[in-house]
Amino acid sequence: MSLHLLMYFTHWINQQLSYPSSSQLTETHARWIFVLLSRIEDHIAADDMSLLRNLARACLGLLKVLILQRSMSVELEEQPNVGHSNEKCNEVMAERSCWIIISAVVGVWGQRDLWMDAEAMLESC
Numbered sequence: 001m002s003l004h005l006l007m008y009f010t011h012w013i014n015q016q017l018s019y020p021s022s023s024q025l026t027e028t029h030a031r032w033i034f035v036l037l038s039r040i041e042d043h044i045a046a047d048d049m050s051l052l053r054n055l056a057r058a059c060l061g062l063l064k065v066l067i068l069q070r071s072m073s074v075e076l077e078e079q080p081n082v083g084h085s086n087e088k089c090n091e092v093m094a095e096r097s098c099w100i101i102i103s104a105v106v107g108v109w110g111q112r113d114l115w116m117d118a119e120a121m122l123e124s125c
Contacts, residue, residue, distance in 0.1 A: 009033050009036075013055075025093040042108065
């Protein structure tokens with residue numbers, strides 16, 4: 001069930017990347033992803049691993065957008081919550097959350113080749 005729910009989060013992240021004006025994932029969503037990841041067994045089938053890799057790649061895409069937004073806007077760097085509530089749970093999903101999700105998939109499920117994708121993404125920023 002956790003993998004199935006994570007598949008929806010992957011879809012929503014990809015939706016956010018395709019249509020930036022759509023709803024954005026928040027830190028609350030990131031917490032849900034963390035909890036769902038904690039419920040997945042250490043050894044899973046190849047099809048299920050593909051779902052986790054898709055989640056990590058979606059997070060890499062979101063991370064690229066967040067890094068580009070940060071680098072293009074110095075004033076947003078000084079005020080990271082512009083246009084959002086001051087409550088932490090309503091903040092847009094942060095770079096650190098993306099890195100934690102990627103790190104979990106790489107570390108727990110041994111998908112170390114995703115670091116090369118992360119490196120390529122950082123070089124393209």
